[in-house]
Every structure is written in structure tokens, then in C-alpha cells.
Amino acid sequence: MSLVEVTDLSISFGDVQAVRGLSFSLEAGGALGVVGESGSGKSASAYALLGLHRGTGARVGGSIRVAGVDVHTADDTELRGLRGAKAAMVFQDPLSSLDPYYAVGDQIAQVYRVHNRVSRRAARTRAVEVLDRVGIPDAVRRSRSRPHEFSGGMRQRALIAMALACEPQLLIADEPTTALDVTVQAQILDLLHNLRRETGMGLLLVTHDVGVAAESVDEVLVMRSGLAVERGPVAQVLGAPREPYTKALLSAVPRIAPEPGGPAAATRRTVPDGAEVLVEADGVRQVFGRGRSALAAVDGVSLTVRHGETLGIVGESGSGKTTLGRMLVGLLEPTSGRLTRVDRVQMVFQDPVSSLNPRRSVGESVADPLRARGQRDEGAIRARVRELLERVGLDPEQYDRYPHEFSGGQRQRVGIARALAAEPRLIVCDEAVSALDVTTQAQVTALLAELQRELGLALVFIAHDLAVVRQVSDRVAVMRHGRIVEEGPVEQVYGEPRAPYTKQLLAAVPALDPALAAVRRAARAEPAAA
Incomplete structure (x- = not known):
């Protein structure tokens, strides 16, 4: 029996069909990369493997079996036994996954005690062991540190340590290197590779970075709009893709040479x-x-x-x-x-969500530099903002919409329009x-x-x-x-x-x-x- 068996998976959020008829399997010890753009359904599919959509209002159909557990029919006790002990997840943002008030070692020890009847001391010892295993220097001392005292790469290592604490058969990594620079990213990918080789665990890697998939997995599943577009050995899919979408995805990847x-x-x-x-x-x-x-x-x-x-x-x-x-x-x-x-001189910031006021329309945000320069004619301001929105590839009719109604790329275009407003x-x-x-x-x-x-x-x-x-x-x-x-x-x-x-x-x-x-x-x- 495969470690993961997904058949005809469908996931809906209200009227939005996030995943449609997805089927795939993963053998014990194998590594599968799920690749696609934002909104392709890759993260939603990964969450479904641990039953994380339960209780959210999402509608999930099809069949999911992970480490012998039928995720759909499992009760809450069975799901708790699956999560952490048989399958564990590493999320994209370690700061939001780690409790800022507690030492990292204590958080890992708590996860270990949920699945194992051991003393606090034994759990703390286990926490230090896995922190050392993922390359945290001076693990005994650093286990007492809180998340804000770790760098981004160390926080991601700590999350991987937490996932490894109960020696799961499957590790699901959802965009684990997105916010990391290239050297730290390489260290995390090397760590995942070595851990898989040493422990024999399976790896499901979710990423929008095709290069990250090439570094880490045996097979690739390409998703678009909730559908599986192409699947095969990583060298075949990346070296000789069959589908036009896969070719377009690869052609967009920037190269060093x-x-x-x-x-x-x-x-x-x-x-x-x-x-x-x-x-x-x-x-x-x-x-x-x-x-x-x-x-x-x-x-x-x-x-x-x-x-x-x-x-x-x-x-x-x-x-x-x-x-x-x-x-x-x-x-x-x-x-x-x-x-x-x-x-x-103007600046376009990294995070358009935090640089745009969520309580003001995007049109008003773009208009700010015009008003700051003394322009008072509201009709002229609105006309200029509509022109700028169109110039960056947005619909001028979206003037009165709010930042949360836009995708990440669209929000960044708003940021560029605002920068251009100051000429x-x-x-x-x-x-x-x-x-x-x-x-x-x-x-x-x-x-x-x-x-x-x-x-x-x-x-x-x-x-x-x-x-x-x-x-x-x-x-x-x-x-x-x-x-x-x-x-x-x-x-x-x-x-x-x-x-x-x-x-x-x-x-x-x-x-x-x-x-x-x-x-x-x-x-x-x-x-x-x-």
C-alpha cells in the first residue's frame, strides 16, 4: 500500500472550486513536488492530507489515505494520532507557527508528549536531540530561546525539528523556503534531502519555485486552477515538459545563466x-x-x-x-x-499588504502622492489615478476596491502605480x-x-x-x-x-x-x- 493515496480529490470554499478531481500517490521514502502558481490548489490539497479543512466550512470530496488512515472517515482521535505521529507538516511562515511566548524546546517537547507518554524531562531531552539533528548549534542552550531570538533559517529548522520529533512516516513541507535567502534556502533543502535519506520518510513538497522542486524531489506534479496538468520524474518534466502550461511555467523561471x-x-x-x-x-x-x-x-x-x-x-x-x-x-x-x-525618488516595498492601508481603497492610496504635492482638483486626481491603474495593467474601474480584493501580483502593481504618481x-x-x-x-x-x-x-x-x-x-x-x-x-x-x-x-x-x-x-x- 502507498504511503499516500489520493483519488478524485475535490475541495470547494463556498462557490470557489479550489481542487477538482485530483489523484496522485506517494510511495514510502519517495519525494513528490507539487508545483504551481498561487491559487493553483496545491496548498489546499496538502492541507487535506491531514484533514485540516475539517470544521472550516470547506467541502472536501474524494478519497484520501495517509499512512493507512482514511482521512475522511477518521474521527478526531484518529486524526490527532495521524498529525505529528504519522504525518507532520512544516508551514511557510515559522513565526506564525511558533508561539512567541514559549521557548522553542518547550514547544517541541509539548508536541512529543501529545503522542508519547513520557516525562517532561524525557520530552525536553528529545527536543534537544531533534534540534541538534537539524543543525541548530549549541542545541541545549538554544532550546531555551524564544522564536524571536532565532534567525529566519533557524526558525524553519526548528519547525522541521518539531515535525521530526515523533519520527513521522511523511513530512509535508508547504513553501518551506519562500522567505529565505539563497544560502539559507540551500541549507534547508540539503537538510530535507539528508533527513529523507537517513530516516526513510516520504516528502511532499509544495512550492511555486520550480528550482526548489528540482533540488529536492523524485517526481513532480504540476497543478493549475485546481487540476493536475502534468506528472512524472523530475528530470523528465523539467527537461522535456509535454504540456504547454508546464513549458510556460518553466520559461518564466529566471536563470543565473x-x-x-x-x-x-x-x-x-x-x-x-x-x-x-x-x-x-x-x-x-x-x-x-x-x-x-x-x-x-x-x-x-x-x-x-x-x-x-x-x-x-x-x-x-x-x-x-x-x-x-x-x-x-x-x-x-x-x-x-x-x-x-x-x-x-520613490520606493516599492516588499509586502504590499502591509504598505497599503486595508481601510482605504486602492485608488485613494494611489492618490496620496498627488495630494501630497498639493493637487486639490478631485476630478483631476481621480482621472490621473485611473490612468495610472491602467498603465500598470489594472482595470481603472477597480479604483474603489480594497487591497484584500486583489491578488499579490495585483497589489504589487498598485504599489508601483502609487510610486509613479509622484513622477x-x-x-x-x-x-x-x-x-x-x-x-x-x-x-x-x-x-x-x-x-x-x-x-x-x-x-x-x-x-x-x-x-x-x-x-x-x-x-x-x-x-x-x-x-x-x-x-x-x-x-x-x-x-x-x-x-x-x-x-x-x-x-x-x-x-x-x-x-x-x-x-x-x-x-x-x-x-x-x-
Whole structure:
């Protein structure tokens, strides 16, 4: 009997049919990647494996068997026995999955005691064991830390440790690396691979990142609009896809190096030395805190951005990218150093949900910069906002709709429209596409490139995704610990990197070729084994 058997699964939320007639199986010890855009039904399907839709009002049909348990007919006691003990889930956002008030070790111990009659001391010992197993250094001490004291990657490791506590037969990972930079993402994917090899557990990996699937699974199931589009061995589906949708999905994936069938890189602009300098930083520093607790988030950075060019800024979380971006637009003034900029500078933020007021219509949010510049004619304001909404690919009739009525990609377009309302000469994009699936990501980057050509904008594109930065940038600066370790034309930095740190970042980018992914994984393991 298969570890997972799903037959004719259907899931409806009110009038919305999220999943339609989905069937698949997963053998013990196997790894299946479920890939698709946002709204394809992949996460809803994964939640159904643990009966997580029960009691939510969702209508679930078809047959689901996991580790011998019929999920539909199981009572609450049987479901509790399934969750955690036989099958466990790792969610996308570890901060929302971990209780901020309790130590991480205590939370893992509590999960272990739910399924095992052991003492508190034995449960604590088990918590330390699994934290150590997933690579948390000094696990005894760190088990007493609360979630906010862990980095993003460590929090994700802690969630994996919690899932492993009862030695489940199946691990379901729902977008486990979406918010992580490339090196931490590579570490988490390597960890999942090694754990599967050591324990023999099955893995169901839900992701919109095709490269992540290539790194981690044996087979791929491609979903669209609640339907299974294509399934097969990962090398076959990614190397020679049969279905047009799979081909389109793969063609939208940004590459580190140009490949046949991959998305076209931006037309490289050679900006003359005489082009107007819109922003110039000379040895700027940004220090937070005082005395021994002082932290130099940006430490002696010098750079220029000229009219009409795109400067990409890459680096891991904590490298100082966002702080530098906020300095470039004037949201933060340098602690020291010199920074000059033109007046008309705007920013597009990473999370459009938090940057748009949920109580105001998107039209009113886009209108704010117009009113801030002194415009008072409401008719002219409304006309200009409708023009801007149309310019970024939205329906002008959506002026009075609210942010929650839009998809993630549409909300980001609203953010771009709001930035354009101020008629900027420079836009700083801070992780503006990091939370979007690959096709939506490609649409937003194409929109920015089009706006740049038409309006003569300069762009600073901040991201931890090196492939996206390569696709859109003319020059790139690599940051680490608040400093720029390498800078130059994008072809030079990516083709012939000089700094060891740049080489390390490039080696961590997921490869679409599973064979190459295996070679890179082995290479990453060598220093750890030495």
C-alpha cells in the first residue's frame, strides 16, 4: 500500500472550486513536488492530507489515505494520532507557527508528549536531540530561546525539528523556503534531502519555485486552477515538459545563466559616464544602537546610480540591503558619510499588504502622492489615478476596491502605480517580487522594464534572488555585513565573480537540472564533512 493515496480529490470554499478531481500517490521514502502558481490548489490539497479543512466550512470530496488512515472517515482521535505521529507538516511562515511566548524546546517537547507518554524531562531531552539533528548549534542552550531570538533559517529548522520529533512516516513541507535567502534556502533543502535519506520518510513538497522542486524531489506534479496538468520524474518534466502550461511555467523561471527557452534578460544598457547622477553615496554608514550594542547595518558604502540604468543589490538577509535602500530614498539619513539624491525618488516595498492601508481603497492610496504635492482638483486626481491603474495593467474601474480584493501580483502593481504618481526619476524596489510566484514575478519585472524604457526611470532593484537580479539589472552590487564586496557590470559579476562570497551565493542558487543540483549539493557538503 502507498504511503499516500489520493483519488478524485475535490475541495470547494463556498462557490470557489479550489481542487477538482485530483489523484496522485506517494510511495514510502519517495519525494513528490507539487508545483504551481498561487491559487493553483496545491496548498489546499496538502492541507487535506491531514484533514485540516475539517470544521472550516470547506467541502472536501474524494478519497484520501495517509499512512493507512482514511482521512475522511477518521474521527478526531484518529486524526490527532495521524498529525505529528504519522504525518507532520512544516508551514511557510515559522513565526506564525511558533508561539512567541514559549521557548522553542518547550514547544517541541509539548508536541512529543501529545503522542508519547513520557516525562517532561524525557520530552525536553528529545527536543534537544531533534534540534541538534537539524543543525541548530549549541542545541541545549538554544532550546531555551524564544522564536524571536532565532534567525529566519533557524526558525524553519526548528519547525522541521518539531515535525521530526515523533519520527513521522511523511513530512509535508508547504513553501518551506519562500522567505529565505539563497544560502539559507540551500541549507534547508540539503537538510530535507539528508533527513529523507537517513530516516526513510516520504516528502511532499509544495512550492511555486520550480528550482526548489528540482533540488529536492523524485517526481513532480504540476497543478493549475485546481487540476493536475502534468506528472512524472523530475528530470523528465523539467527537461522535456509535454504540456504547454508546464513549458510556460518553466520559461518564466529566471536563470543565473542564459538558457534556451528561459526568459530573456533585460536589454543591457551601457550608461555613459556623462549621464546624470541621480543618487551618489560616499562612505555612508548607518548605525543602530549605542555603545557595545551598536550595530553598523551599512558600513562605508559608496555607489552611484545614473539616469536610465538599473542597479541590482544582492546579499543575504542581514547584509544591509534594505537599510541602504531606505537611505537612498531618504527614509533614513546616514549616521555618517555623504549621500546626495534628486528630489523625485520613490520606493516599492516588499509586502504590499502591509504598505497599503486595508481601510482605504486602492485608488485613494494611489492618490496620496498627488495630494501630497498639493493637487486639490478631485476630478483631476481621480482621472490621473485611473490612468495610472491602467498603465500598470489594472482595470481603472477597480479604483474603489480594497487591497484584500486583489491578488499579490495585483497589489504589487498598485504599489508601483502609487510610486509613479509622484513622477519619480528613480524608484527603489525592495524585494518587490520575492513573495510572488514565477509567472507573476515575470509579469511585474517586465512591467518595471517597460516603464523604465518609456519614462526614462532609473531603478535600484534590491533582492536576495540572484537570478531575478541578473535578469533585470545592468550593474550589480553584492553586499555582506553592511559592505559592498563586489560591484560591476552584471555579465562580469555573474560570469567571472572575484569575491569568494559572490561565488558562494551563485553556487547556492537552485538548478533546474536535477543532476546539476545533486553535484552542487555534494559540493556544499564537502566543507561540512571535512
